[in-house]
Amino acid sequence: MSSLGTPDPHPGWLSEEDLTHVRHRLPLLYVEAIPVRQAEDGTVSEVGMLLRADAGGTFKRTIVSGRVLYAETVRAALLRHLEKDLGPMAFPRLPACPTPFTVAEYFPLPGLGRFSDERQHAVSLVFVVPVTGRCDPRQDALELTWLSPAEAVSAPVTDELEGGRGALIRMAMAHVGALD
Amino acid sequence: MSSLGTPDPHPGWLSEEDLTHVRHRLPLLYVEAIPVRQAEDGTVSEVGMLLRADAGGTFKRTIVSGRVLYAETVRAALLRHLEKDLGPMAFPRLPACPTPFTVAEYFPLPGLGRFSDERQHAVSLVFVVPVTGRCDPRQDALELTWLSPAEAVSAPVTDELEGGRGALIRMAMAHVGALD
Amino acid sequence: MSSLGTPDPHPGWLSEEDLTHVRHRLPLLYVEAIPVRQAEDGTVSEVGMLLRADAGGTFKRTIVSGRVLYAETVRAALLRHLEKDLGPMAFPRLPACPTPFTVAEYFPLPGLGRFSDERQHAVSLVFVVPVTGRCDPRQDALELTWLSPAEAVSAPVTDELEGGRGALIRMAMAHVGALD
Amino acid sequence: MSSLGTPDPHPGWLSEEDLTHVRHRLPLLYVEAIPVRQAEDGTVSEVGMLLRADAGGTFKRTIVSGRVLYAETVRAALLRHLEKDLGPMAFPRLPACPTPFTVAEYFPLPGLGRFSDERQHAVSLVFVVPVTGRCDPRQDALELTWLSPAEAVSAPVTDELEGGRGALIRMAMAHVGALD
Numbered sequence: 001m002s003s004l005g006t007p008d009p010h011p012g013w014l015s016e017e018d019l020t021h022v023r024h025r026l027p028l029l030y031v032e033a034i035p036v037r038q039a040e041d042g043t044v045s046e047v048g049m050l051l052r053a054d055a056g057g058t059f060k061r062t063i064v065s066g067r068v069l070y071a072e073t074v075r076a077a078l079l080r081h082l083e084k085d086l087g088p089m090a091f092p093r094l095p096a097c098p099t100p101f102t103v104a105e106y107f108p109l110p111g112l113g114r115f116s117d118e119r120q121h122a123v124s125l126v127f128v129v130p131v132t133g134r135c136d137p138r139q140d141a142l143e144l145t146w147l148s149p150a151e152a153v154s155a156p157v158t159d160e161l162e163g164g165r166g167a168l169i170r171m172a173m174a175h176v177g178a179l180d
Numbered sequence: 181m182s183s184l185g186t187p188d189p190h191p192g193w194l195s196e197e198d199l200t201h202v203r204h205r206l207p208l209l210y211v212e213a214i215p216v217r218q219a220e221d222g223t224v225s226e227v228g229m230l231l232r233a234d235a236g237g238t239f240k241r242t243i244v245s246g247r248v249l250y251a252e253t254v255r256a257a258l259l260r261h262l263e264k265d266l267g268p269m270a271f272p273r274l275p276a277c278p279t280p281f282t283v284a285e286y287f288p289l290p291g292l293g294r295f296s297d298e299r300q301h302a303v304s305l306v307f308v309v310p311v312t313g314r315c316d317p318r319q320d321a322l323e324l325t326w327l328s329p330a331e332a333v334s335a336p337v338t339d340e341l342e343g344g345r346g347a348l349i350r351m352a353m354a355h356v357g358a359l360d
Numbered sequence: 361m362s363s364l365g366t367p368d369p370h371p372g373w374l375s376e377e378d379l380t381h382v383r384h385r386l387p388l389l390y391v392e393a394i395p396v397r398q399a400e401d402g403t404v405s406e407v408g409m410l411l412r413a414d415a416g417g418t419f420k421r422t423i424v425s426g427r428v429l430y431a432e433t434v435r436a437a438l439l440r441h442l443e444k445d446l447g448p449m450a451f452p453r454l455p456a457c458p459t460p461f462t463v464a465e466y467f468p469l470p471g472l473g474r475f476s477d478e479r480q481h482a483v484s485l486v487f488v489v490p491v492t493g494r495c496d497p498r499q500d501a502l503e504l505t506w507l508s509p510a511e512a513v514s515a516p517v518t519d520e521l522e523g524g525r526g527a528l529i530r531m532a533m534a535h536v537g538a539l540d
Numbered sequence: 541m542s543s544l545g546t547p548d549p550h551p552g553w554l555s556e557e558d559l560t561h562v563r564h565r566l567p568l569l570y571v572e573a574i575p576v577r578q579a580e581d582g583t584v585s586e587v588g589m590l591l592r593a594d595a596g597g598t599f600k601r602t603i604v605s606g607r608v609l610y611a612e613t614v615r616a617a618l619l620r621h622l623e624k625d626l627g628p629m630a631f632p633r634l635p636a637c638p639t640p641f642t643v644a645e646y647f648p649l650p651g652l653g654r655f656s657d658e659r660q661h662a663v664s665l666v667f668v669v670p671v672t673g674r675c676d677p678r679q680d681a682l683e684l685t686w687l688s689p690a691e692a693v694s695a696p697v698t699d700e701l702e703g704g705r706g707a708l709i710r711m712a713m714a715h716v717g718a719l720d
Contacts, residue, residue, distance in 0.1 A: 018561075093222075
């Protein structure tokens with residue numbers, strides 16, 4: 001890490017080493033999005049979930065998720081991660097209101113909250129985002145599966161979600177009036 | 181009004197006379213929508229306002245507004261009034277979440293609240309609704325004007341809004357993060 | 361129902377007969393409240409449910425619920441029904457924000473929505489209301505029981521709730537971050 | 541900054557030097573609270589603002605504000621900063637719902653958003669928090685002043701708020717239905 005005396009050669013840029021260091025010293029800010037499809041009257045008809053292989057080769061379900069960078073707005077971070085995870089033709093409809101439907105807190109240690117992330121303390125602004133185009137997962141995601149709201153909150157599905165995000169899907173479905 | 185003893189010949193239908201009667205005895209349920217246009221990242225770029233001539237021939241600005249009917253869902257009422265006021269090609273994007281951003285209470289008498297409606301006590305579920313198509317006002321509305329958020333909350337505009345709805349536009353712009 | 365020609369002798373007042381008539385012609389506006397107790401940091405620790413005997417003598421669980429009257433504000437109606445159902449010493453903390461966490465739609469016929477009320481079409485603004493005092497149910501409610509959030513959303517409890525309100529309790533717990 | 545090879549002697553603790561370094565590389569997570577007093581029916585009657593002298597000795601108005609620490613929940617951070625800024629007898633009523641009414645983004649450079657903080661990129665979860673006790677500002681705050689909602693959003697007051705927070709007060713008053 002640069003000393004304070006020298007001018008900063010890389011403002012806005014954090015090395016992998018620095019990031020590892022701060023992951024155990026600061027809460028990191030994330031955005032997350034639960035992609036949905038809507039009927040004409042706005043009701044949520046389907047929920048999109050990503051399938052991803054973790055470092056050990058195990059398949060896990062997840063949602064669109066990523067860090068907010070220095071000097072990046074929350075809206076820009078949301079757009080960037082939606083495109084990264086769903087491809088350029090997903091045509092997400094970002095909400096007019098910039099307030100997340102909930103804030104999810106991920107802790108590396110048990111007992112502090114119900115969401116967990118062994119790498120870090122992350123605080124995530126979570127949005128439900130309708131998508132109208134074709135989703136074409138990129139990067140390390142293998143597949144996007146569309147499920148009905150009832151399937152999305154069923155135990156076989158929520159048990160496969162990383163970090164306790166099953167509760168997040170239930171909260172999202174409650175928020176949009178699709179949780180029975 | 182039908183007596184209780186006879187089977188009801190017109191369930192779900194309220195005569196003009198009955199409606200006039202209940203307007204002074206019950207709060208009537210309304211839905212209202214403030215049409216907006218969005219930039220790609222979801223920020224509100226424009227606000228749509230209707231121009232309408234009232235009974236006395238005076239022009240007043242207003243928003244999409246109408247009653248929820250018997251056995252009609254809030255979403256269906258919202259769609260119906262959006263189509264009635266903006267035409268069939270407006271392609272409104274109804275929200276995934278069915279909760280209004282605010283509830284506006286209109287009273288026929290001064291002193292009870294800040295919104296007024298001389299005809300009745302009305303309680304309105306108010307939504308901000310992005311529209312993506314072409315708006316073609318029908319019925320008694322003469323014109324839909326698109327204004328920037330700053331213009332929409334300026335005194336010359338809000339003073340022309342019926343029933344104190346200027347405050348509603350300011351609340352909507354605050355809600356979407358577009359009120360300076 | 362009074363004829364239009366004669367001055368209205370009882371503005372703001374609806375006879376039982378008139379009410380029965382309009383119940384099948386208009387959606388009626390209700391407020392509902394789910395009483396909760398909070399820990400010091402605001403998390404919901406307990407949920408209050410009323411036990412009530414219905415017309416047939418069957419015990420049913422329910423929440424605070426009642427009609428908004430003519431010329432009554434939503435806040436005043438909420439206070440009035442909280443006092444009616446929880447007694448004068450409950451000391452409810454009404455929210456600063458007047459927007460309900462959800463809008464519940466009750467229909468007399470199946471298929472229109474998930475909440476039902478055989479008497480009428482009712483649209484209800486639903487609030488989570490912390491209470492800090494002693495609850496002493498009055499009127500026809502027999503008892504107020506405090507349950508943990510987990511108990512409140514368990515099947516044995518939600519199955520006893522009238523009109524499908526089990527889903528409403530789950531939505532409320534999701535809203536306050538207490539649904540696992 | 542400690543090298544990665546050596547065991548971390550101070551997990552969860554960030555030196556002043558490290559903090560200065562990351563302030564230009566990561567968005568920092570803050571919580572902010574606008575203290576209010578409520579009438580019995582929940583309407584906001586007064587808004588609390590802090591008066592603080594900045595480094596140059598100029599007096600500025602501000603609100604309750606502070607960083608979320610590593611392994612600290614958002615609720616705990618909110619409680620800690622409320623006590624730090626309002627004293628131990630303020631008795632804040634933390635919301636049952638953990639979602640902020642808005643997310644404010646502060647940037648060190650102009651043009652990215654409307655809130656500014658020359659020290660850093662900060663993202664703040666903002667809450668309206670009713671307080672029921674006696675406020676006794678501590679630390680560097682000199683005074684807490686209670687203003688009516690109308691005074692709180694008037695230009696003489698909002699112009700004295702740091703970082704563009706005048707817009708935040710207007711958003712808060714719109715949220716609670718107290719912005720005309």
